[in-house]
Amino acid sequence: MTDNPWRPSRRRLVDALLAALAPATACSVALGGLATWAAVGKAGSPARIAVSSGRVLLPYADGTETAAFFDIANIGGADDRLVKVTSSGTAGEIGLSRHRTTKSGAAYRSIVVSATVAAGSELAMSPHGLDVTVGVTPPARAKPRAGGTYKARWRAGDLVSFTLHFERSGAIKAPAVVIRPSDNSS
Structure with a gap:
């Protein structure tokens, strides 16, 4: 019997997970940096x-x-x-x-x-x-004053x-x- 091509194999699942992990990690790091910046009072802080x-x-x-x-x-x-x-x-x-x-x-x-x-x-x-x-x-x-000068x-x-x-x-x-x-x- 042949495997169904629409059914993901273990290898396809691992590859998909690794492909999704990179942008999710980048997003988490960026969000953590913004949260830290906001916590120290710099986010959106105008000139005073x-x-x-x-x-x-x-x-x-x-x-x-x-x-x-x-x-x-x-x-x-x-x-x-x-x-x-x-x-x-x-x-x-x-x-x-x-x-x-x-x-x-x-x-x-x-x-x-x-x-x-x-x-x-x-x-x-x-x-x-x-x-x-x-x-x-x-x-x-x-x-x-005398001489045309002003006090x-x-x-x-x-x-x-x-x-x-x-x-x-x-x-x-x-x-x-x-x-x-x-x-x-x-």
Whole structure:
């Protein structure tokens, strides 16, 4: 008598089981990895930005620009980018910049379009790296002093309100205290 071709033999059953075992194992490993990632709080965790230690330098003499600095922490699970800074407490243009030094020691700044704040990391702005360049223009009704110069509109200790705009976290308001350049320990 001949075997029925539709009836599986022991060899066919073993081959079918081994063929199904590979994708099932891969799926189980992937599911275990995702479960572990979720258990430690990283799955789907958005960027969470905290801004602190805002400070803005008093402009030098009759300077038309100054700088502001912030400490930014991303305590979330996704990267975020600082894309813009605005302020109702300033009248000039505001932008991100990075200070660089040439081989001869001359300093210059370059415009920065955005700054990435990686998940779980901090970005500390300083006069030697990334900062916020703040244009200083006189108030509309200010009267010039002798020689056509304007008195600074800020005093040390004043608070200036800034809004930092992030790609994922949106707008975050942060005050910055006005300090003398020699008071800046950064």
